[in-house]
Amino acid sequence: MKNSSGLRVEGLSKVWGRKPVFTDISFSQPAGTIVGVEGDNGAGKSTLLKILASVLSRDAGQVFFRDVSLDNLSRWRSLIGYVPQELALDERLTVKENIRFWAALRGSGKKEIRQILQAAAEDQLVADFLDKPIRESSGGMARRASLVIGLLTSPQLLLLDEPFSGADQDSRMQMLRRLDSLRSQGRTILIASHEHWILEEICDNILRLQQGKIVA
Secondary structure, three states, rough: OOOOEEEEEEEEEEEEEOOOEEEEEEEEEOOOOEEEEEEOOOHHHHHHHHHHOOOHHHHHHHHEEOEEEEEOHHHHHHHHHEOOOOOOOOOOOEHHHHHHHHHHHHHOHHHHHHHHHHHHOOOOOOOOOOOOOOOOOOOOHHHOOOOOOOOOOOOOOEEEOOOOOOOOHHHHHHHHHHHHHHHHHEEEEEEEOOOOHHHHOOEEEEEEEEOEEEEO
């Protein structure tokens, strides 16, 4: 039976120049689960998430979430949230100003932005340092702010690339608790990480990329 409510990846391939990143990979992820993607550096973890986030094109294969095709970009992008490995935060701005900027960029009006900032002021992930510039924030603070920004559109499919990189233990535990809560709400979450113990802690299943294939 097809996984019509979750994520389906069928025969996905990506080539850089003449070098295949991965070839003909397929997997299915039920809705309301957290799946990890691990592998050595260069295995294609970030490339996979960038394709699913519609940041990179694919060379072959099909991707569906809730039976919406990745080719239907407007509908697809309305369903997903993406937090890249590279922090998409302006270091000159405060956490609050970064949240305001990204909310406006994603089409929120003034009233909605006020509501978003009010919610951020009560959000344990960022409430204590909303007025701190990113350049003065710790790595964990920046990661928590990135997660909050990734959740601005209430995505049903959340794509996280190395979300715990540079974060201290307290920040990691706070993010894990939030992800667990999102899963209980029925969100579908895909996490690429090289930190196996964190994936074991939170994931329902772990995929391992090796030499262009899913091997486990």
